[in-house]
Amino acid sequence: MKYLYLIRVIHRPARRNAFWFLASLLLLIAGCITEFIPVTDEKNELLVVEGMVTDQPEAYSVKISKSVPLGKKSEVKPFSGCIVSISDDLGQSFDLQENSPGIYLTNQATFIGVIGRSYKLHISATVSNRIINYESTPEELKAVPPIDSVYYEKTIIAPATKDFPLINGCQIYLNTHDPADSCKFYRWDFSETWEIRLHWPVDHQMCWVTENSPVINLKNTSGFAESTVSHFPINFISNTTDRLITKYSIIVNQYSLNEDEFLYWEKIQNITQQVGGLYDIVPSSVPGNMQCIENPDESVLGYFSVSAKSSRRIFIKDYFSGLVDPYSNFYCIDDTIPTDYPYGYPGFGIEVWALYIQLASFTTAPYTILTRTHACADCTVRGSEIRPDFWTGDK
Numbered sequence: 001m002k003y004l005y006l007i008r009v010i011h012r013p014a015r016r017n018a019f020w021f022l023a024s025l026l027l028l029i030a031g032c033i034t035e036f037i038p039v040t041d042e043k044n045e046l047l048v049v050e051g052m053v054t055d056q057p058e059a060y061s062v063k064i065s066k067s068v069p070l071g072k073k074s075e076v077k078p079f080s081g082c083i084v085s086i087s088d089d090l091g092q093s094f095d096l097q098e099n100s101p102g103i104y105l106t107n108q109a110t111f112i113g114v115i116g117r118s119y120k121l122h123i124s125a126t127v128s129n130r131i132i133n134y135e136s137t138p139e140e141l142k143a144v145p146p147i148d149s150v151y152y153e154k155t156i157i158a159p160a161t162k163d164f165p166l167i168n169g170c171q172i173y174l175n176t177h178d179p180a181d182s183c184k185f186y187r188w189d190f191s192e193t194w195e196i197r198l199h200w201p202v203d204h205q206m207c208w209v210t211e212n213s214p215v216i217n218l219k220n221t222s223g224f225a226e227s228t229v230s231h232f233p234i235n236f237i238s239n240t241t242d243r244l245i246t247k248y249s250i251i252v253n254q255y256s257l258n259e260d261e262f263l264y265w266e267k268i269q270n271i272t273q274q275v276g277g278l279y280d281i282v283p284s285s286v287p288g289n290m291q292c293i294e295n296p297d298e299s300v301l302g303y304f305s306v307s308a309k310s311s312r313r314i315f316i317k318d319y320f321s322g323l324v325d326p327y328s329n330f331y332c333i334d335d336t337i338p339t340d341y342p343y344g345y346p347g348f349g350i351e352v353w354a355l356y357i358q359l360a361s362f363t364t365a366p367y368t369i370l371t372r373t374h375a376c377a378d379c380t381v382r383g384s385e386i387r388p389d390f391w392t393g394d395k
Contacts (some may be wrong), residue, residue: 004059018026020309026115042123046299047064047066047302048063048066049063049134049301050289050299051305052302052304053086055309059105060108061099061103061104062121062320063078064104064125065078066079066100071342077281080101081125082124082125083125084104084121084124086120086122087226088114088118088175094107113141113306115141115143116140116141118141120135120137120304122134122136123135132294133294135291140363141308142257142258142306142308143256144255145179145227147175147312148171151173151175152174153169153170154320158385167183167324169235170236170244171233171236172234172236173231175230177227183221186220186252187217187262189252190234190250190253191294193209193376194208194209194242195248195391197209198376200355202354204385206392207379207382207383207385208388210383210388237323244318244384245325248317251312255308256308257307261303287303289304327375327376331376331388332371332373333371334373335370336367337368340371343370345370346369353370353372353376355370
């Protein structure tokens with residue numbers, strides 16, 4: 001907050017000096033802002049565990065990391081060198097191998113989750129030259145019903161006016177139900193993939209971008225007569241992203257939770273969706289299903305999830321009014337220079353890239369169209385040129 005101080009100055013030199021001293025002091029006080037970091041009983045580093053076992057024939061991953069102290073910049077701190085295994089209620093044990101720092105994978109050839117079976121995660125870590133053991137509670141792999149449908153509807157972000165066209169968005173919905181009425185707590189995540197086609201004949205013109213869901217989608221049907229979910233909003237796509245320009249696909253995954261896990265994800269959802277404040281829930285106050293064997297009072301963050309999985313994918317290739325195209329001439333073209341070879345242009349290949357090179361001909365003088373936006377000249381800045389296996393058409 002800025003304050004305006006009005007001081008009447010009498011024509012006396014001493015008063016004038018006092019005025020400038022006081023004004024300088026007030027400006028100094030107003031400009032000093034000190035970050036307040038509350039004192040908590042949270043340890044500097046806590047173990048964070050994220051893992052899931054499903055009934056699908058795939059490698060299951062367990063991510064192990066360390067938390068970042070409150071008030072420090074958030075960053076991933078993977079925990080390497082752990083011994084990780086998963087056991088079932090039949091006494092079988094399956095080892096995981098560290099694939100990359102802090103990421104441990106199962107062998108999909110030897111381990112697939114089975115509906116009705118219970119699983120437990122085991123972690124042995126070396127901390128300060130001591131071996132510390134962590135273990136999850138046994139979790140049953142529950143069946144999950146198939147997803148009935150995933151579909152989209154055009155929305156109106158802004159109606160058409162005399163001066164501006166209609167602006168559309170895209171809302172993706174889901175319908176599902178459980179005929180057995182046994183699944184009461186649902187969770188969904190998704191993975192988006194979309195195609196990029198640059199407008200200029202550059203070397204890397206066509207790519208695909210894939211991103212995983214940044215939100216937590218949950219539904220509790222225990223208060224309903226039937227376990228039915230209708231018109232549930234999964235994801236909204238605005239007009240300011242490049243997702244809908246060419247072609248878009250989304251695969252939605254559905255999981256069945258027990259009540260304890262549902263409450264865990266619900267608390268995490270509140271943290272991620274609400275504006276953080278001093279008295280909001282902090283991650284260390286959200287209990288998971290992991291504990292330290294040697295010290296049960298030690299806080300362990302995260303959850304080892306076990307659930308069957310059903311999935312459904314859709315493609316969207318439609319016209320949406322008012323899309324912002326970041327690869328259009330308006331956003332990409334920065335300069336045009338009259339030369340056959342632009343490589344001597346200052347910063348070429350580092351800060352400036354060629355969109356189009358027109359060599360000299362009988363009818364046209366040589367020129368080069370330049371951009372300072374690397375993504376306009378090379379789609380690999382945003383995605384990969386490897387075409388996904390599931391992508392249909394457009395070959």
